[in-house]
Structures are given as C-alpha cells and as structure tokens.
Amino acid sequence: MDPIEPFRKEVENAIGLGLKAMGVDQRFEIELPPADIADFALPCFQFAKALRKSPVAIASDLASHIPKLDLVSEVWNDKGYLNFRFNEMTLVDLTLKEILTSKDAYGCWPSQGTSILLEHTSVNPTGPIHIGRARNPLIGDTLARCLRLSGYEVTTEYYVNDVGKQVVLLAWGIEHIPPSDVPQAERGKADHRLVGYYRKANELMESDPEVGEEIADMLRKFEAGDREVIEKVRRTAQTMLDGIVESLEAVGVELDDFIWESQFILDGSAKDVVERLKGTRYCVEEEGAFYLDLAEFGVHGRDTKFFFTRSDGTTLYTTRDMAYHIDKFRRADCLINILGEDQKLGMIHLASALKILGVEKVPENVFYSFVSLPEGRMSTRKGTVVTLDDLIEEAEERALGEVKKRRTDLTEEEMRVIARAIGRGSIRYNIIRVQAEKPIVFRWEEALNFEGNSAPFVQYAHARACSILRKAGAYEPKVVPSLLTDPYEKKLVRVLARFPGVVRECGEKRRIHVMPSYAHELASSFNQFYTYVPVLKAGDARDARLGLVESSMWVLRNCLRSMGLGTPEEM
RNA sequence: GGGCGUGUGGCCUAGCAUGGACAUGGCGGCAGCCUCCUAAGCUGCAAGUCAGGGGUUCAAAUCCCCUCACGCCCGCCA
Numbered sequence: 001m002d003p004i005e006p007f008r009k010e011v012e013n014a015i016g017l018g019l020k021a022m023g024v025d026q027r028f029e030i031e032l033p034p035a036d037i038a039d040f041a042l043p044c045f046q047f048a049k050a051l052r053k054s055p056v057a058i059a060s061d062l063a064s065h066i067p068k069l070d071l072v073s074e075v076w077n078d079k080g081y082l083n084f085r086f087n088e089m090t091l092v093d094l095t096l097k098e099i100l101t102s103k104d105a106y107g108c109w110p111s112q113g114t115s116i117l118l119e120h121t122s123v124n125p126t127g128p129i130h131i132g133r134a135r136n137p138l139i140g141d142t143l144a145r146c147l148r149l150s151g152y153e154v155t156t157e158y159y160v161n162d163v164g165k166q167v168v169l170l171a172w173g174i175e176h177i178p179p180s181d182v183p184q185a186e187r188g189k190a191d192h193r194l195v196g197y198y199r200k201a202n203e204l205m206e207s208d209p210e211v212g213e214e215i216a217d218m219l220r221k222f223e224a225g226d227r228e229v230i231e232k233v234r235r236t237a238q239t240m241l242d243g244i245v246e247s248l249e250a251v252g253v254e255l256d257d258f259i260w261e262s263q264f265i266l267d268g269s270a271k272d273v274v275e276r277l278k279g280t281r282y283c284v285e286e287e288g289a290f291y292l293d294l295a296e297f298g299v300h301g302r303d304t305k306f307f308f309t310r311s312d313g314t315t316l317y318t319t320r321d322m323a324y325h326i327d328k329f330r331r332a333d334c335l336i337n338i339l340g341e342d343q344k345l346g347m348i349h350l351a352s353a354l355k356i357l358g359v360e361k362v363p364e365n366v367f368y369s370f371v372s373l374p375e376g377r378m379s380t381r382k383g384t385v386v387t388l389d390d391l392i393e394e395a396e397e398r399a400l401g402e403v404k405k406r407r408t409d410l411t412e413e414e415m416r417v418i419a420r421a422i423g424r425g426s427i428r429y430n431i432i433r434v435q436a437e438k439p440i441v442f443r444w445e446e447a448l449n450f451e452g453n454s455a456p457f458v459q460y461a462h463a464r465a466c467s468i469l470r471k472a473g474a475y476e477p478k479v480v481p482s483l484l485t486d487p488y489e490k491k492l493v494r495v496l497a498r499f500p501g502v503v504r505e506c507g508e509k510r511r512i513h514v515m516p517s518y519a520h521e522l523a524s525s526f527n528q529f530y531t532y533v534p535v536l537k538a539g540d541a542r543d544a545r546l547g548l549v550e551s552s553m554w555v556l557r558n559c560l561r562s563m564g565l566g567t568p569e570e571m
Numbered sequence: 572g573g574g575c576g577u578g579u580g581g582c583c584u585a586g587c588a589u590g591g592a593c594a595u596g597g598c599g600g601c602a603g604c605c606u607c608c609u610a611a612g613c614u615g616c617a618a619g620u621c622a623g624g625g626g627u628u629c630a631a632a633u634c635c636c637c638u639c640a641c642g643c644c645c646g647c648c649a
Contacts (some may be wrong), residue, residue: 029589054629302645309647344575432585531604531610571598
C-alpha cells in the first residue's frame with residue numbers, strides 16, 4: 001500500500017515509548033523534513049515546557065531511549081530535533097516491490113465506504129466556456145480523480161442553469177433575430193454560433209423596452225410551468241451545452257450526470273422549500289416577498305436578508321439551489337461543490353437556510369478565483385473572452401510545431417496524437433498547479449509554456465522511461481536493493497514512495513495543486529537519474545535499474561492520470 | 572460603508588490549517604553540458620525588507636491587531 005507507512009508506524013511507536021519512559025504523555029506529530037536532512041524528524045521544542053529542559057537536551061535524552069529499530073538505520077539529535085534515517089535497503093525493497101506488483105493501482109487506496117457527489121462546472125449555457133471559468137471543471141475533474149484514487153465513490157454532476165433571464169434571452173434571440181444581424185462566428189461549433197445571438201439580444205434588451213417586456217413575459221410563462229416555453233428554452237440550453245461538453249471532453253473532463261434547474265420547478269420541490277421556510281421563525285414578509293433574516297448566522301448588514309420568493313410568489317435561483325442540495329443529500333454521504341469566489345455569500349445563505357430546515361449535513365465548497373486577462377475581467381456578454389476552444393487549438397498547434405522540430409520519423413497522424421496530449425495536458429497543468437484561491441492572470445506565453453514546471457516536462461520523463469523499457473527488450477524486472485546504491489537512485493526511490501501519500505493529501509484536503517508540485521519533483525528526480533546513471537549499459541546492475549525505471553514509469557503514469565493528463569510513450 | 576479573499580527575487584509559484592533546522596521550484600538573465608538510454612533535459616551562478624507597521628513567543632512567511640494595494644460579494648439577477 002503506502003511504502004512509508006511501516007516506517008512511520010515504527011518511528012511513532014518508538015517515540016511514544018521513549019517519551020513515556022521520560023514521563024511525557026503528550027500528543028506529538030512527526031515531520032517530513034527536506035530529504036537531505038532526514039527522513040522523519042520530531043521537533044522537541046514542544047516538550048521543553050513540560051520537561052523544563054532545553055530542546056537539545058530532550059532530543060539527546062530521547063535518542064538514548066529509542067531502542068534498536070528494524071526499519072530505521074540511524075537516529076540522531078540535531079538542533080533540538082530528533083532525526084530518523086530509513087534503512088535504505090528496506091525502503092528500496094518495499095517501495096519497488098509494491099509498485100511492481102500494483103502497477104497502475106499503485107497509489108490507489110482501498111474503499112472508504114463513503115460516497116461523494118461532486119458538483120462542478122455548472123456554467124450558464126449562454127456561450128462557449130471561456131478560460132475565466134475553465135478553472136472550475138479542471139479543479140473539479142482533478143479532485144474527482146484524486147478522490148476516486150483515495151477510495152471514495154465519486155459521482156460528478158453539472159447543474160444546468162436553464163431557468164432565468166439569461167437563457168430565456170438567448171432563446172428569444174435565436175427565435176427573433178435574423179442571422180444577418182449577428183456577426184459570423186469564427187467556429188462552426190453550436191456554442192460559438194449561438195453566442196452572437198445572446199450578445200445581440202442583450203444589446204436589444206438594453207436599447208428597446210419592448211424587448212425587455214417580451215423577455216419578462218416569457219419568464220413568467222416559464223415560471224408558471226408553460227411546457228412550450230420551457231421546452232424551447234431547454235432545447236436552446238441543450239444545444240449550447242453540447243458545445244460546452246465537447247470542449248470539456250477535449251481537455252479530458254467528463255461528467256457523470258447533468259441536472260436541470262427547471263426540474264425543481266416542474267416537480268414542485270422548489271415550492272416545497274418555500275412552504276417549509278415560511279413556517280420557520282426566521283421568515284419575514286416584505287411587500288409580498290419573503291426572506292429569511294439570517295442575523296444569527298454570522299452575516300452582517302444588508303447581507304442578512306436572504307430572499308427566497310419574489311412578491312409574485314415565484315422562486316429565486318437560490319431557492320431552487322436549496323431544492324437541488326436537498327435532493328443531492330438524499331443521493332450521497334458527502335457533497336462537494338466547486339464554485340467561483342462570487343458564490344461565497346450565496347453559499348453562506350444556502351447553508352444557513354438548510355440548517356434552518358433541519359438538514360444536518362452541510363455542503364463543502366471549494367472556491368476559486370477567476371482567471372482574468374491582463375486588461376481585466378472576461379465577459380461573455382461583452383465578448384471579451386478567450387474561449388477554452390481558442391486555447392486548445394493554439395496549444396495543440398504549438399505542440400505540433402514542437403513535435404515536428406524533434407521528430408522526423410513519425411507520420412503526421414502519430415505526431416498529432418502526441419501534440420494533442422501535450423497541448424491539452426499543458427492547459428490542465430497550468431491551471432491546476434496554482435492553488436484555487438489565488439487569482440490567475442492569463443498570458444499566452446505562460447499558458448503555452450512547455451518547459452520547466454509544465455505538463456510536457458512530466459510527460460517527457462514518462463516517455464524517456466518508456467523509451468528505455470522499449471529498448472531493453474525482454475527483461476526480468478528485479479528488485480535488488482544492493483545494486484541500487486547511487487545517490488540519484490536513492491533519491492528517486494524516496495520520491496516514488498511518497499506518491500500514495502500525495503494522492504491522499506490531494507483528496508482529503510481538497511488541495512489538488514500539490515499533485516503538479518509532486519509531479520514536477522518526481523519528473524525532475526527521474527531526469528537526474530536518467531542523466532547520470534546509465535541503465536541499458538549498466539552491466540550487472542542492468543536488471544535492477546530496469547526495475548527502477550519500470551517503477552518510475554508506473555508512478556509517472558499514475559501521477560499523470562491523476563491529473564487527467566495524457567501519457568504518450570514517446571514524444 | 573460592511574464581509575470574504577489575495578499580496579513571497581524582474582515575472583510566476585510552494586510553504587501558512589498543526590509557528591521550529593539554511594523560504595520550494597519554475598520562467599527570464601549569465602556561464603557550461605549532446606562520438607553514450609530522446610537536450611521538451613542536466614549542472615553552476617546572480618537575484619528575496621516573505622506588502623508595510625505593531626504584538627504574542629525561546630522561535631513568526633506561518634498566529635493576533637492595525638494600515639496599504641488589488642480582486643470578489645453585499646439584487647424581489649442567475
């Protein structure tokens with residue numbers, strides 16, 4: 001399973017016994033220091049108060065209380081730390097055997113017996129998905145992959161916004177605006193073709209009050225459950241959605257289910273939420289509309305009013321979102337939503353309202369900041385966007401150019417397949433490598449970087465490993481720790497051993513950016529090994545080194561897959 | 572005005588939850604490395620008031636307070 005676990009257990013156990021012997025009964029946590037210092041370390045500062053001794057003296061005392069260990073070759077104190085060095089032969093042996101028997105399951109944890117419903121993307125179907133929002137599906141999809149590897153049963157879901165002014169406006173535009181009034185789209189994809197109507201309809205609504213009245217009329221019919229209007233709007237939304245889904249699939253994002261917002265109007269569950277909220281003591285009426293007063297829930301000022309009906313009795317977006325969340329809680333143990341930072345207040349309102357209704361569980365939210373352009377925020381309505389399709393096309397083209405520079409032996413189609421993996425991978429990698437709450441300013445030269453900390457860097461290391469294995473022909477992968485003594489080999493093994501822990505950290509902490517970090521370190525360690533340690537001409541050590549190369553290949557491959565990146569065997 | 576978030580070498584970024592050993596790595600810059608498993612690689616060098624100020628602590632990028640800058644939100648929109 002996790003090759004580090006036996007070491008951790010032994011060390012923690014020994015420390016526990018040592019501390020007990022010294023009369024300390026205190027919780028402690030061991031750290032993973034930089035590899036050149038030690039493998040595990042216990043900071044002893046935390047015991048200084050209880051023992052009234054210097055951390056240095058404690059570390060020294062404690063060292064003398066640690067018995068001889070099986071898996072640890074060295075225990076020493078240094079500047080107030082008690083350090084441990086693994087028995088390297090054992091580490092190499094356990095790690096490589098684990099990888100070579102598990103192969104593509106290395107890093108996979110056993111079932112946790114918990115189901116997770118992960119909602120992500122959920123962008124309004126009013127235009128092609130642009131990179132301002134593209135962080136959502138990429139974070140969501142990567143998190144889903146890491147959670148599945150961590151042993152959770154994950155379902156991903158896209159909540160389709162087919163209710164409200166924006167989609168109705170689009171449907172109206174398609175019906176009433178002649179094609180000649182809309183600028184020719186650059187692409188034939190439905191989402192690109194249709195977005196012109198959305199922009200034009202917005203302009204018309206702003207300049208012509210009659211249009212606004214027509215939209216309002218459609219909206220009323222929609223809310224009243226008018227089948228014809230709902231069908232018309234849904235068809236429009238579906239067409240847009242098809243285009244969006246196609247873009248998502250191009251970057252390796254596939255969703256399990258699509259839930260339509262209008263469902264909660266049609267099945268009456270949104271109205272049901274309204275009735276239940278009206279019966280609570282937080283409910284206040286204001287000129288026919290109803291809201292909850294959430295002053296008790298940590299919100300301030302004007303934010304305390306959470307309206308859940310209009311004065312005409314119709315429901316609002318958040319009301320329907322409540323019905324959706326109640327529905328989701330019936331279907332899974334745990335809910336996670338990937339949301340833009342603009343949704344924060346809304347989610348506080350929603351969580352408070354759910355609590356008021358007696359829902360015990362709360363949805364977990366992962367918020368991300370939007371990707372903006374150097375000149376500012378993107379807007380579908382204004383047309384100031386770089387679409388995901390633009391980026392994919394540019395990245396693939398650029399990647400193809402790079403492949404052609406280095407490979408003259410491949411067919412055009414073979415080169416395209418590789419370029420696709422590199423181009424699409426780069427997009428994913430560049431977005432997920434930065435933590436979600438940090439803002440990103442999109443720059444073409446950064447997005448199309450294929451060197452250093454990038455997807456191709458990791459993919460290249462994998463391709464190099466594959467290349468060695470290909471050239472090795474038939475061989476027997478052997479685990480011979482005594483033949484893997486080079487510092488570069490030992491360093492690489494230590495990195496390989498950490499992979500299962502990293503998978504888990506990404507899943508449990510919902511912090512997927514640590515995977516790209518790890519991936520870069522892994523690829524870098526492999527490249528150093530590759531540069532300095534010959535494999536095919538290694539003589540006696542050849543099979544042992546091939547075992548290490550194959551192990552590296554599996555971990556690189558599993559790591560790439562956990563991020564949804566392609567794994568080309570040559571580049 | 573209030574709330575939430577972000578601020579780390581020229582640029583990007585890790586570390587912040589659980590304070591601790593010289594602040595991680597990349598891009599760009601400079602200097603090197605392909606008769607040998609793909610140089611999308613490897614090695615070395617230069618470059619930092621961890622936004623600013625105060626506090627807590629033996630110890631602060633990390634915790635607390637204040638200030639500044641930027642982003643997002645504060646609709647009977649979605």
